Amino acid sequence: MRIKNFKLEEYFAKYEFNVEYSLCSSDCESFSVDELLTLEKESIDDLKKVWLGYTESTGNPLLREKISQIYSNINPEEVIVFSGAEEAIFVLMNVLLNKDDHLIVQYPAYQSLYEIATAIGCKVTKWLMDEEKHWELNLQFLESSITSSTKCIVVNFPHNPSGFLPTKDFYKKLINIAQEHNIYLLSDEVYKFLEYVKADRLPSACDLYDKSCSIGVMSKSYGLAGLRIGWLATRDKALYKKIASFKNYTTICNSALSEFFAILALRNRNKILKRNLEIINRNLILLDSFFNKYDKIFAWIKPRAGSIAFPRLLIGDTVEDFCLGLLKEKSVLLMPSTNYEYGNRHFRIGFGRKNMPEALQKLEEYLKEQYKEYL
Ligand SMILES: Cc1ncc(COP(=O)(O)O)c(C=O)c1O
Structure with missing residues (x-):
């Protein structure tokens, strides 16, 4: 590549x-590390017992269970843990996309959300946010950009870099469009839970739509970027299988120590x-x-x-x-x-x-x- x-x-x-x-x-x-360990009394003893062999490729079962609890409609078997959100995006795009597939990506965007697809040879349509309208997105533009080769829509809410968050009504319409056209939805949700008004929080795409992937991470909302623990959640079993299989060519499994601290942090989220x-x-x-x-x-x-x-x-x-x-x-x-x-x-x-x-x-x-x- x-x-x-x-x-x-x-x-x-x-x-x-x-x-x-x-x-x-x-x-x-x-x-x-000291601050994290003080969150729970027995955590130092538990830390000493962490086994430093290879870990389960899809992620520590306890960690996957903790992550699945963030969602309302996701089982631990529908979560795969990665080295950051970055690896999740890289693997998903490599598994999902073929040369000449068409992608519609909210823009401006974190570069990997369009660059990996471009490198694969996909056609990328930038779905431009409107600064004049407080960075809003136009659903009519989205619908009119869909072609027979459109494979995936890529969104990121809350948004990097604008901090934009659409209404729940907009989000429902977006998912309906993806559903009607049978298109995958990649929903980068790494800034979720940092909504200033709790009622504004959007549901996760993976809870609402089978052909979607929600991506989360410990780096942003939780402030634990050094753990390099991210994940992908999807109810699409065939896609999940391919994603898990591709991971054997990137990191195979996650750091046992990072998984330990991610579990501890999520218990105290x-x-x-x-x-x-x-x-x-x-x-x-x-x-x-x-x-x-x-x-x-x-x-x-x-x-x-x-x-x-x-x-x-x-x-x-x-x-x-x-x-x-x-x-x-x-x-x-x-x-x-x-x-x-x-x-x-x-x-x-x-x-x-x-x-x-x-x-x-x-x-x-x-x-x-x-x-x-x-x-
Ligand atoms: C929207 C978005 N997605 C993914 C990532 C990658 O996250 P990580 O560095 O934790 O893998 C970032 C990091 O800045 C981001 O802003």
């Missing part, structure tokens, strides 16, 4: 570990999610007032869920120049939209980390020093 470079991940690899503040990360504040949402809510109040204050410099659409947003730079320079200047002067990292192949005006900002208020202060200093004429 020949595949284009993953721009966003390369940008992180270049800068993330050399800056003081990452103000564009999408994962919530993480935990130390309410506590973890509550802590992360508290950080997000506190940071979002600051961001809202920051962007309202500097509305001559930025266009701000408040997200509805998740730990990231996608403001637009209104003034002169390209967003790449703006971000590189901030990085050089203040050691604060923002993610320019060029890494999403989405023009040179937007940037991703992340607010799931505890130190976001300090990073935002640095950004404000930078504006005061460099963009006085706009203040």
Whole structure:
């Protein structure tokens, strides 16, 4: 397979570990091993007993059971555990898609959601979100783009990078369209459970529609990216079998230690999610007032869920120049939209980390020093 470079991940690899503040990360504040172990009294003793042989290829049965409980209509045998959501997407696309298949992908998007299909030789239609309408998607466009070779629709709610979340009514209609046309639905749900209003939370695609795959991960909402534990849930048994078989060519099985910590975290998921949402809510109040204050410099659409947003730079320079200047002067990292192949005006900002208020202060200093004429 020949595949284009993953721009966003390369940008992180270049800068993330050399800056003081990452103000564009999408994962919530993480935990130390010690913090996770203090969630349960006997956990250190249990940790000592973890056997470090190969593990079950589809995932530790207890972990699959814990994951299946997140859904309302999924059995443990319908869950397969991967090394992050990234491996789940890679394997699914390789199993599902053939050259010349047609795919419709919500856009802008996390690059693997369209690049793997492109590398396989699929035709990809970008389903463009409408910034003027708070990043909404048009279902008529979707329906009119479907052809006899359309194999799959790819969506990501809550959305990376805009924080967009559609209504439940929209989501129902979307699933109906996929169902009517007998098309697969890949639903990337890695930011689920970070809705600011609980009633806005969408059901999972895999609970509603047999030809769908829901993808989840410990990295984002739970803040445990270092575990590299993600999963795919589907009721399509034939597809599941093929996915499980392909995994023997990628990672075979998961890390036993990571599975142990993922089980521990999922047993305490309410506590973890509550802590992360508290950080997000506190940071979002600051961001809202920051962007309202500097509305001559930025266009701000408040997200509805998740730990990231996608403001637009209104003034002169390209967003790449703006971000590189901030990085050089203040050691604060923002993610320019060029890494999403989405023009040179937007940037991703992340607010799931505890130190976001300090990073935002640095950004404000930078504006005061460099963009006085706009203040
Ligand atoms: C929408 C989306 N899907 C998948 C992934 C991959 O997640 P992970 O790094 O945990 O494998 C990311 C990571 O940024 C993402 O934003």
